[in-house]
Amino acid sequence: MKKTLIVIDMQNDFIDGSLGTAEAVQIVGNVAAKIQEYKSRGDEIIFTRDTHHENYMETNEGKHLPVVHCIEGTKGWEIREELDTEGAKIIDKPSFGYTKWGDYDFEEVELVGLCTDICVVSNALIIKALFPEIKVSVDSGCCAGVTPESHEAALKTMQMCQVEIN
DSSP states (O other), X not given: OXXXXXXXXXXXXXXXXXXXXXXXXXXXXXXXXXXXXXXXXXXXXXXXXXXXXXXXXXXXXXXXXXXXXXXXXXXGGSBOTTXXXXXXXXXXXXSSSXXXXXXXXXXXXXXEEEOIIIIIHXXXXXXXXXXTTSEEEEEEEEEEOSSHHHHHHHHXXXXXXXXXXX
8 A cells, every 4th residue: 555644844934933833843853753764665755845935924824824934945945954855745835735635646644744733734634535535644743733732623623534643
C-alpha cells in the first residue's frame, strides 16, 4: 500500500518567526524523524508552503489575521532548514487548505505540521471528504496549534470526522 506523508507549512514564520510558538519549535525534531521514517521506506512525501505576496494585508486573510507572514521569497516563507525536502514534492498554497488534493491518487495519508487548528485541520478534512474510504491520520506529536487549547480542539474535530489521531 502506498503511504503518503503530508508535511503542512513547516515554515520559519510558523516556527519561530512572525507567527511562531514554543510548541512549534518543540515539534521540529519529531517532524524531522517522521520524514526520515517515510524516506527510509521509500514512501511519498509532500510539503505544503503557505504562500502570500506583498499585498497580504489587503487580502481577506490579511484583514482577519493582520500579521505579515510567509511572503514568497522571504526567509519566513522557507521550509525549516533541518527538514529534509530532497525528493519531496513541494506545493505552494495561497490559503489554509489546498483545493487540488483530488488530483492525487492517495491510498493512505498521514499529516503533520502547523498549525493544527488552521491548516492541518483544513487539509485533513478536505482529503477525508475527497477520499472517504482511505485511512487519513494525524500524528499529534508532530503538530502544534496557535495555542495548546486550540490544538486539542482541532484534534477532537478531526477525530469526529473519522481522521485517526495518533
